[in-house]
Amino acid sequence: MTQPTPIVDFVPARYGKAIPVSAGQTLTIISKEGSQVLDLWALGRDDPMEYMSMEHTRSKNSKVMLSVGDSYVSIRRRPMFTVVEDTSPGIHDTLLCACNSAIYEESGCTEYHRNCSDNFHEALAEIGVQFPFTPGPLNVFMNIPIEEDHTIRRLPPATKPGDYIKLRADMDLVAVISACPQDISVINGAEKTPRDVHYVVEG
Amino acid sequence: MTQPTPIVDFVPARYGKAIPVSAGQTLTIISKEGSQVLDLWALGRDDPMEYMSMEHTRSKNSKVMLSVGDSYVSIRRRPMFTVVEDTSPGIHDTLLCACNSAIYEESGCTEYHRNCSDNFHEALAEIGVQFPFTPGPLNVFMNIPIEEDHTIRRLPPATKPGDYIKLRADMDLVAVISACPQDISVINGAEKTPRDVHYVVEG
Numbered sequence: 001m002t003q004p005t006p007i008v009d010f011v012p013a014r015y016g017k018a019i020p021v022s023a024g025q026t027l028t029i030i031s032k033e034g035s036q037v038l039d040l041w042a043l044g045r046d047d048p049m050e051y052m053s054m055e056h057t058r059s060k061n062s063k064v065m066l067s068v069g070d071s072y073v074s075i076r077r078r079p080m081f082t083v084v085e086d087t088s089p090g091i092h093d094t095l096l097c098a099c100n101s102a103i104y105e106e107s108g109c110t111e112y113h114r115n116c117s118d119n120f121h122e123a124l125a126e127i128g129v130q131f132p133f134t135p136g137p138l139n140v141f142m143n144i145p146i147e148e149d150h151t152i153r154r155l156p157p158a159t160k161p162g163d164y165i166k167l168r169a170d171m172d173l174v175a176v177i178s179a180c181p182q183d184i185s186v187i188n189g190a191e192k193t194p195r196d197v198h199y200v201v202e203g
Numbered sequence: 204m205t206q207p208t209p210i211v212d213f214v215p216a217r218y219g220k221a222i223p224v225s226a227g228q229t230l231t232i233i234s235k236e237g238s239q240v241l242d243l244w245a246l247g248r249d250d251p252m253e254y255m256s257m258e259h260t261r262s263k264n265s266k267v268m269l270s271v272g273d274s275y276v277s278i279r280r281r282p283m284f285t286v287v288e289d290t291s292p293g294i295h296d297t298l299l300c301a302c303n304s305a306i307y308e309e310s311g312c313t314e315y316h317r318n319c320s321d322n323f324h325e326a327l328a329e330i331g332v333q334f335p336f337t338p339g340p341l342n343v344f345m346n347i348p349i350e351e352d353h354t355i356r357r358l359p360p361a362t363k364p365g366d367y368i369k370l371r372a373d374m375d376l377v378a379v380i381s382a383c384p385q386d387i388s389v390i391n392g393a394e395k396t397p398r399d400v401h402y403v404v405e406g
Binding site (some may be wrong): 049053054056058059062063064065075076077095096097100101102106132133134136146150151152153154156 | 256257258259261262265266267268278279280287298299300303305306309336337339349353354355356357392
C-alpha cells in the first residue's frame with residue numbers, strides 16, 4: 001500500500017487552523033525560527049466533546065510535562081497524541097490557559113488583539129464545528145518553569161531554529177493549532193514577533 | 204442591617220452539592236477529621252458559562268498554588284473566590300482533573316464507583332443546571348507536590364482535624380462541592396475512608 005503524500009503546510013502568524021489527523025498519522029510541528037510558541041488542541045473526530053485535556057493528561061501521566069513515549073489523553077483518559085520524537089529541549093507548558101481578550105485588555109490593549117482562544121473557535125468554525133468553551137491547551141515550546149515557591153515564570157522559548165516535535169495520533173482527531181499572537185511579553189522570543197507555525201501531517 | 208443567619212451544613216461523604224454564595228458572603232470549608240479532600244467548582248450565577256478556571260487562575264496569579272489574599276478567577280479573569288483565611292498548611296491542588304469513571308475502571312473497579320465528575324453534574328441537575336463538560340476543579344486540601352523532574356505525587360492531606368479555608372465570593376455564584384469518593388488511593392488519608400465535608404456560608 002502506498003503512503004499518502006505528506007501534507008506540508010503552515011499556520012499563518014497570529015491565526016489558527018483546524019487540521020484533521022487520522023489514527024496512526026503523525027503531526028510534526030516545526031519551530032522554524034526557534035522563537036514561536038503555539039497552542040494545540042485535539043478533539044475526537046467521532047465525538048468532538050472527547051477533547052484532549054491537560055488536567056487529565058497530568059493525572060494519567062503523573063507529570064506536569066511529558067516526554068517522548070508519553071501520551072496526551074482525552075477526558076476519558078484515552079491517548080490522543082503520543083510524543084514519538086522531540087528535538088527541542090522538551091519544554092511544553094500544560095499549565096496556562098490560551099491567551100484571550102481579557103489578557104490583552106489587562107496588558108493595556110484598547111483595541112481588539114488577536115488571541116489563541118478566539119483562534120481556536122475561528123478555526124473550528126471554518127470546518128463547521130461549534131465548541132462550547134476553550135479547553136486548556138498544550139502550549140507547545142512554551143517555557144513556563146515552576147519555582148519551588150509555586151510561582152511560575154514566563155520565559156522565551158528554549159528552542160533553536162528547526163526544532164520539532166512529532167506527535168502520533170492515537171485516534172481519528174481534529175487538531176487545532178493557534179500560532180500565538182502574543183507580541184507584548186517575551187513568550188514568542190525576545191523580538192516579540194509572532195511567526196508562522198510550520199507542520200507536516202504524514203503516514 | 205442584621206446579617207442573615209449563617210448556613211451551617213455538610214456535603215455527605217461521596218456526594219456533591221450545589222451551594223449558592225452571594226457576592227461578599229464567605230464560604231468556609233472545614234476538614235473535620237483532617238483527612239478528607241473535596242473538589243470545588245464555581246459558576247457565575249448570571250452566566251454559568253463564566254466558570255472558575257484553574258488554567259486562568261494559574262495564569263492570572265503566576266502561581267500553581269494560591270495563598271491568603273489571592274483570587275481564583277473565571278475564564279474572563281474576574282475574581283470569583285478570594286482566600287481570606289486558611290488555617291491548613293495551604294496545600295490545595297490546581298493541577299488534577301476531577302476523578303471520573305475511567306479512573307476507577309483503571310483502578311480495577313468493575314462496578315460503578317461514585318466520582319467527583321458525576322457528583323458535579325448530579326449536584327447541578329438538582330438545581331436545574333446542565334453544564335456541557337467538567338471544568339478542572341480546585342482540589343481543596345489535596346496534597347499533590349510537584350517534583351523537580353516534573354513528576355507529581357499523590358500524598359494524604361497535610362491537614363489536621365478542624366483545619367479550614369475561608370473563601371470570599373467576589374460575585375454572585377453557585378459553588379459546587381464534591382466530597383471526594385476516592386477510597387483506593389490515600390488521597391483521603393491513610394484510612395482511605397471518605398468523610399462528610401462541613402461548610403458554613405455567612406455574611
